[in-house]
Amino acid sequence: MTIYINNYSIVSPLGYGVAETRTNLFSGVSPGMIKTEKYSPGRSLSLGLVKDQLPDLSLEPIKHRSRNNQLLLAVFQGLEDSFYSLSSHIDKSRIAIIIGSSTSGISGEEEVFPYLMSNNIFPESFDLSQRLFSSPANFLADRLGITGIAHGISTACTSSSKAIISGARLLKSGMVDLVIVGGVDTLCKFTVAGFTAIESVSADRCNPLSLNRSGINIGEGGALFLMSRQPGNIALSGWGESSDGYHISAPDPSGLGAALAVNDALKMAARRIDQVEYINLHGTATRHNDAMESQLVSKLGFECPVSSTKPLTGHTLGAAGAIEAVISCLAIESDGRLPPHLWDQVQDPELPKLNIATQLKSAPKVVMTNNFAFGGNNTSLILESA
Numbered sequence: 001m002t003i004y005i006n007n008y009s010i011v012s013p014l015g016y017g018v019a020e021t022r023t024n025l026f027s028g029v030s031p032g033m034i035k036t037e038k039y040s041p042g043r044s045l046s047l048g049l050v051k052d053q054l055p056d057l058s059l060e061p062i063k064h065r066s067r068n069n070q071l072l073l074a075v076f077q078g079l080e081d082s083f084y085s086l087s088s089h090i091d092k093s094r095i096a097i098i099i100g101s102s103t104s105g106i107s108g109e110e111e112v113f114p115y116l117m118s119n120n121i122f123p124e125s126f127d128l129s130q131r132l133f134s135s136p137a138n139f140l141a142d143r144l145g146i147t148g149i150a151h152g153i154s155t156a157c158t159s160s161s162k163a164i165i166s167g168a169r170l171l172k173s174g175m176v177d178l179v180i181v182g183g184v185d186t187l188c189k190f191t192v193a194g195f196t197a198i199e200s201v202s203a204d205r206c207n208p209l210s211l212n213r214s215g216i217n218i219g220e221g222g223a224l225f226l227m228s229r230q231p232g233n234i235a236l237s238g239w240g241e242s243s244d245g246y247h248i249s250a251p252d253p254s255g256l257g258a259a260l261a262v263n264d265a266l267k268m269a270a271r272r273i274d275q276v277e278y279i280n281l282h283g284t285a286t287r288h289n290d291a292m293e294s295q296l297v298s299k300l301g302f303e304c305p306v307s308s309t310k311p312l313t314g315h316t317l318g319a320a321g322a323i324e325a326v327i328s329c330l331a332i333e334s335d336g337r338l339p340p341h342l343w344d345q346v347q348d349p350e351l352p353k354l355n356i357a358t359q360l361k362s363a364p365k366v367v368m369t370n371n372f373a374f375g376g377n378n379t380s381l382i383l384e385s386a
Helices: 018-027 067-077 080-087 106-121 135-144 154-172 189-199 256-269 289-299 317-332
Strands: 001-014 033-036 045-048 095-100 148-152 179-184 221-228 234-243 278-280 366-373 377-385
Touching: 001 018, 001 067, 001 080, 001 154, 001 317, 018 317, 067 080, 067 106, 067 135, 067 179, 067 221, 067 377, 080 179, 080 221, 095 135, 095 154, 095 317, 106 189, 135 148, 148 154, 154 179, 154 221, 154 234, 154 317, 154 366, 154 377, 179 317, 221 317, 234 256, 256 289, 256 366, 256 377, 278 317, 289 366, 317 366
Parallel strands: 095 148, 095 179, 278 366
Antiparallel strands: 001 221, 001 234, 033 045, 179 221, 234 377, 366 377
């Protein structure tokens, strides 16, 4: 049984919507990547921001009002027409919504605590439900009247790729006929401070695979997919998941767990390594991740072009898997242009030299996108031109 992507949408530092994202992606331009102290008072950091005005949720129930849900709605509006067309003959109980997030409404919670400290009570605008990881899925389900499966996934940087996989499984099982899957994460002081505390944040734009890499840029954004068994232009032909449990934050340097996910995705898709034409790397620009991932790609024998797009989006944490899956779809639907790998081109002599993406003669038909999270949580997706 083939699972198809019928449409997708994205809002990120690269732009608002698919058209703007496509233009900026292949031009190597990111309007939202800026240096700011907004989330790190006293220290200027390079972060990936969504700078556009987001939809108003003031008429929604208080439990649904968060900047995260505003961003989610902005993304959904990009495929709203497709959703109503595809769902017109489907019972609302046969539609699932699965959204990955690592922040949900935490940014709003940060803003209300000073009020709590001064007044010994939360403001009326605050509801604890705003920060639940299930909030994005519940918000969209309530807004659309969906009565089928709706839940959130929070597995750090694999959250939204696992949401995509979960939706595909539901379709394969026959439990549902249409899924809305993806992820959304918004910037907040909590995540910036947390990654700063473990010395993983770079003050300047991240530099994946370089000898001079010094950490991540945290970003925000969201991406959604409409998937079904109804034929579309792109198929999700394979996926793999694993959990190596090597360390709470560092990947297994041998890449064993990551290799399990990649090989499972290849097996499901019935593809050989030499048939993959482009890989979107997790590519965080941390010392440990880049070392593990480059060894993984080299040892498994991939010779295809690769790139990390995190210098263009920032590391969007729970939304990264879905955002990079959209970027992979844009590569499949391109004229042969590949997502650029922005770096200083100073090869780390301790890392194997990979085939950094440039231009192909025609669009890649088989693309892999990988995400690796805290706790050794690994995912690999294979997308194909249908």
